[in-house]
Amino acid sequence: MSNPSPTYQTAKGFCLTSAFWMIVGTLMGLIGATELVAPDLTKNIGWLVFGRVRPIHINIVLFGFVTPGLLAAAFYYFPRLLKTELYSERLGVVTVVAWNIALVAVVLTLMLGYTQGREYAELIWPIDVAVIVVFLMVFFNFIMTVKQRTEPVLYVSVWYALAAVILTACTYALGNIVWRPSSGALVGIPDAIILWFYGHNVFGLLLTPLSAGVTYYVIPRSVRAPLYSHTLSLLGFWSLIVVYTHIGTHHLLQVPVPTWLKVIAIVDSVAMVIPVMAFLINIWYTAKGRLGEIHADIGAKFVFTGTIMYFFVSIQGSMMSLPDVQRVTHFNNWVVAHAHIGVLGFAGMIALGGLYYILPKVTGRPLYSRLLADIQYWLVLIVSIGFTVVLTIAGLIQGNGWLNGETVYRILPQIHPYYVTRASLGLILVIGAALGFYNIVRTLFVRSGEAVT
Amino acid sequence: MYFPYFITYMSIGLVISIVVFIWALKNGQFRDQQRARFLPLEDDLDQTAAGTSRVSRYEMYGLFLLALAGLGASAAVLIYSLFYAP
Numbered sequence: 013m014s015n016p017s018p019t020y021q022t023a024k025g026f027c028l029t030s031a032f033w034m035i036v037g038t039l040m041g042l043i044g045a046t047e048l049v050a051p052d053l054t055k056n057i058g059w060l061v062f063g064r065v066r067p068i069h070i071n072i073v074l075f076g077f078v079t080p081g082l083l084a085a086a087f088y089y090f091p092r093l094l095k096t097e098l099y100s101e102r103l104g105v106v107t108v109v110a111w112n113i114a115l116v117a118v119v120l121t122l123m124l125g126y127t128q129g130r131e132y133a134e135l136i137w138p139i140d141v142a143v144i145v146v147f148l149m150v151f152f153n154f155i156m157t158v159k160q161r162t163e164p165v166l167y168v169s170v171w172y173a174l175a176a177v178i179l180t181a182c183t184y185a186l187g188n189i190v191w192r193p194s195s196g197a198l199v200g201i202p203d204a205i206i207l208w209f210y211g212h213n214v215f216g217l218l219l220t221p222l223s224a225g226v227t228y229y230v231i232p233r234s235v236r237a238p239l240y241s242h243t244l245s246l247l248g249f250w251s252l253i254v255v256y257t258h259i260g261t262h263h264l265l266q267v268p269v270p271t272w273l274k275v276i277a278i279v280d281s282v283a284m285v286i287p288v289m290a291f292l293i294n295i296w297y298t299a300k301g302r303l304g305e306i307h308a309d310i311g312a313k314f315v316f317t318g319t320i321m322y323f324f325v326s327i328q329g330s331m332m333s334l335p336d337v338q339r340v341t342h343f344n345n346w347v348v349a350h351a352h353i354g355v356l357g358f359a360g361m362i363a364l365g366g367l368y369y370i371l372p373k374v375t376g377r378p379l380y381s382r383l384l385a386d387i388q389y390w391l392v393l394i395v396s397i398g399f400t401v402v403l404t405i406a407g408l409i410q411g412n413g414w415l416n417g418e419t420v421y422r423i424l425p426q427i428h429p430y431y432v433t434r435a436s437l438g439l440i441l442v443i444g445a446a447l448g449f450y451n452i453v454r455t456l457f458v459r460s461g462e463a464v465t
Numbered sequence: 466m467y468f469p470y471f472i473t474y475m476s477i478g479l480v481i482s483i484v485v486f487i488w489a490l491k492n493g494q495f496r497d498q499q500r501a502r503f504l505p506l507e508d509d510l511d512q513t514a515a516g517t518s519r520v521s522r523y524e525m526y527g528l529f530l531l532a533l534a535g536l537g538a539s540a541a542v543l544i545y546s547l548f549y550a551p
Contacts, residue, residue, distance in 0.1 A: 092508050166494055167504040179478075186474050205471055229505050238502035246495065253482055258475055273471075324536070340545065397531050404538055408545075 018097060020374035022104025022153075024456060026084035027367050027374075029112055031452040033076025034445040036119070040069035042438035049431045059123040067134040068122045073355060074215065075143065076115045080108075081363025082222035083150065086173040088370040089229045090154060093170055095163040099156035107149045114142040128188075128196035130203075132211040137193035144190070147181040168245040172225035175253060180218040183210055205269055209260035215351075216256055219359035223322070224248075224291055226366040227315050231295050234312035234369070235305045240297035248290030255280040255287065262333035266342065281333030288326040295319050310385045311369025314361050317393060321357030324400075325350060340415060345427070346407025349400045356441075357396035364392065364448065371455050380454035384447050391444030398437040406430040 044065040046053055054060040091098045098104060117139050121127075127134040135143065154174055158166065187210020189196050189203075197203050232239050239245060261269055261277035299306060299316060306312045328350050331337050341347065368385055372378050379385060406427040413423040489495065 089505075093504055095507075163504070164493065165497060165501045165504065166489075167501060169505075182474070182478075202471075209471060209474075232502075232505045233508075236506065238506060240502075242498045242501035243495075246498075250486065257478055258471075393531075397534075401534075401538070 018091060019101060020088060020370075021101050022098065022108060023084045023087040023370060023374050025105055025108030026080040026087060026111075027371060027452055028456060029108060029115075030077055030081035030084060030363060030367060031445075031449040033072055033080070033115060035442065035449055037069060037072035037077045038438065038441045038445045040065050040072060042435065042442050044069055045431070045435040045438045049428065049435055058125070064122055064125065064127075067127065068119055070132060071118050071122070071135065072115065073360075074219075075111075075118070078219055078355060078359045078363045079222070080111065081367050082219070082226055082359070085226045085229070085363075085366030085370050086154075086169075086222065088374060089169055089225075090157050090173065093163065093167045093229070094157055094161035096157060096161045099153050099160060103149060103153050107146055107153070110142070110149070111146050114139060114146060117142065130197055130207050132214060133188050133196065133207060135188070137188075137190065137196060140184070140188045140190050140196065144181050144185050147177055147184065151177040151181060167228070168239075168242060168249055169225035169228045171246070171249050172221040172228070175249070176218050176221035176225070179221075179257075180214065183213045183217060186210065187214065201267070201269055204264055204267060205261060205273065208263040209258065212260035212263065213257065215355065215359075216259075219355065220256070221249075221252065223318065223359045223362040224252075226362050227291075227295055227319060230312055230315045230365060230369045231298055231306075234309040234315075235299050235302035237298055237302060240294045244290050244294050248287045248294065251283075251290065252287035255283045259284070259333070265333075265335050265338055278333045278335075282330050284326060284330055288322070292319060292323055309369065310379065310382055310389065311365045311367070311371075314365025314368060314389055314392075316365075317389075318358050318361035318365060321353055321361060321396065325354040325358050328353070340411035341407060342411075343414065344407040344410035345403040345430075346411060349403030349407060352399040352403065353396060356392065356399070361392060361396070364388070367452065371452065375455055377455065380451050380458065384451040388444045388448045388451070391440050391447070395437045395441040395444065398440075399434065402430040402433045402437070406434075 043054070043060060044062055047062045047065065051062075058064075087098065087104060118135060121136055121139060122134060126136050128136060151174070154177060158170065158174070187206060189198060189206070192198075198206060228239065228245060259277045259280045261273045262281050265274055265278075295316075296319070306316045332341050332347075332350065341350075368379065409426050409430075410423055412418075413420070
């Protein structure tokens with residue numbers, strides 16, 4: 013390293029951001045889930061109605077919890093893999109502050125009812141601009157660090173992180189129709205196409221590459237073995253870029269969008285097997301015979317579990333793009349289960365893994381409590397699996413209902429127990445988030461324990 | 466045109482991807498892949514790893530069972546959907 017004592021202020025800032033907003037994001041999810049079983053609970057509290065709580069939950073989990081967690085690790089591994097200093101730690105800290113201001117604005121505006129009303133693209137224009145600006149700030153810091161590198165070869169994690177950040181800045185601008193500030197929307201079918209292109213990519217082209225980047229860094233280091241194949245990892249990266257960018261229309265197979273677009277979306281959704289398996293084979297072969305090391309490192313344990321979830325969510329994703337499968341799985345809680353495996357089980361797990369992996373390195377001290385982190389691991393894992401099971405069952409009941417022409421009110425009592433279970437699992441997750449926040453704050457701010465050499 | 470924004474984005478994305486790919490090719494990013502495998506390890510290594518305990522083996526079994534349950538559920542839905550496809 014050219015800098016013997018980097019401060020990692022940006023990485024620390026994103027760690028704290030992720031840990032704090034995980035509590036807020038999951039709490040909003042819990043409130044929303046509770047309202048689905050007890051609608052009168054928040055009666056007459058306008059800023060807490062389901063229609064406001066749900067977008068807050070989604071946006072905060074995406075931009076408040078998971079993305080900053082993954083970026084924290086990226087801001088740690090960028091200088092190390094490129095054998096240089098971060099281009100500007102000050103710019104990084106400014107980015108963290110701006111990011112948090114934007115998140116506060118997200119919560120306040122959505123609670124006050126300021127929304128553009130498009131699913132996943134609810135945020136109003138000024139916040140849209142703020143989101144794009146912070147992503148560009150991160151990209152600028154990354155690309156300038158790349159420019160001043162002393163290591164000529166870009167490791168695959170660097171490729172993934174760069175692509176995630178710049179693609180998201182573009183996707184966000186386009187998907188939120190930023191050139192139309194008043195509505196943030198087109199009209200009719202073109203708007204649906206662009207919205208679902210955005211809705212899929214804002215998760216897929218942000219969380220997936222960032223998570224892959226963290227995994228490609230953490231797993232070889234924690235098992236102390238070289239990556240199984242760097243060539244295979246680059247094949248996975250480039251195939252992801254080729255096939256993942258235009259699969260969003262698989263959300264619109266029941267809609268009169270052009271058939272060629274549906275065909276592209278379905279074919280590329282199935283073709284996602286290539287980058288997914290390239291990534292998983294690479295990681296699992298790297299870890300083969302070294303699971304003891306993974307268990308010994310709480311960060312690697314989170315990350316490795318995230319890769320298992322990635323397998324499931326990706327196989328599901330490819331399956332769900334098939335029209336016959338969608339007849340059962342679309343427009344019901346199956347999709348919600350899929351989203352929770354993806355965002356919580358895969359990307360959320362890896363974000364937490366990245367945090368726990370880098371925390372001892374950036375602070376120079378061991379984690380405050382390995383036990384608390386282990387408890388959080390099991391809580392998050394149980395909740396991820398639990399969400400998947402109960403929401404999949406609820407989705408199948410609903411899907412079966414649609415398929416057989418059953419009326420909605422006759423289905424609702426059947427899914428009630430699963431909604432109650434979902435809310436209880438949400439409570440467990442909030443507890444897990446609070447434990448994690450406490451652990452991370454203690455690690456960052458309380459000087460205790462011995463220094464890590 | 467019916468969906469100009471989508472086609473514009475795809476075209477811009479494709480052009481940028483190709484330009485970056487060509488840059489990577491000319492810049493030698495695809496050479497020396499054997500050394501690239503070791504890049505994360507070139508830094509100072511962490512503390513020595515702890516061995517596998519009995520508890521961690523149980524954890525592994527637990528994860529394996531959960532994984533099997535998830536795979537089973539997914540397979541069941543696929544079979545169900547295809548079986549009932551009109």
